[in-house]
Amino acid sequence: MVEWLPTSESRLLFVIGDPVSHSLSPAIHNRAIRRLGLDAVYVAIRVTGEMLGSFTSLCRINRVLGFNVTIPHKIAVAALVDRLDESAELTGCVNTVRACNGLLEGFNTDVAGVEKPLRGSGFKGGGVAAVVGAGGGARAAVLALLSMGCRVLVLNRSPGRAFELEKHFSGKGFSVETRSLKDAERVLQQADVIVNATPVGMGSSVETPFPTGFLRSGQTILDMVYTPHPTRLIKEASEKGLKTVPGVEMLVHQAAESFEIWFGFKPPLEEMREEALRRLRG
16 A cells, blocks of 8 residues: 655655765655655756766756755756755765755755764764865765864875865865875874775775784774665774664665755654664564
8 A cells, every 4th residue: 555655736845966876865854754744855866977966956846855966966956056055065976955935055964974973973073083085975984074173184095186175174174184095094093983984895895905914002993885774894893892873874874864954844853863773674
């Protein structure tokens, strides 16, 4: 029996990326939408770089409430919206767009998606933070950690991209330090909190973004990758007795922030988490 179907008047929400079929965002947002009895529907759409301009133009119609942005478009979308909130301005990345009266406003709820679960794990901020990666997710992690009073060190395979990140934040008045991968062991052992902002470990991959032998007691590890659950990184860090924040926590917290931006009130966070975990466990 079908419990719910969208109507011709339903408000539209999307998540775009390339690829995007793996996204759990439709499942968790539609769970919240149904729970609250809202006339809206959330759909995943594969959008290539060449399609971005046309897609954002189409989202200016009245039925569209907004959309989420995932890999690889977070930086590109920032240049296509009409306004940026502070989090999007400071990171240069957008993962959430709100459409209102033909205008598009960009936000970066990934920042809250990092900070809230880190605080929930007991990490109070300060000390040294290491971010592995230099893409859009890494920029959100950097801003979250800076706002928590951390000294932030960035490790990335491509020195050029890491330098771009460092230069971007320097232009915003922040100090971010980049390090070569050859310094990974020293940097990671120095860190109080480590964030994996790369896709390494996603899906069927059994890799870790760095050797877990580099880890030491007392650290907190956040992995942005949420599938599989748990990732090998989270599993091995947990076995060492470290505090861990799995990617599903970031997913759910950033989603809840996006939902509130679109609808103006908080969603049922626990139900969103429950749906995400149900999907991840098959």
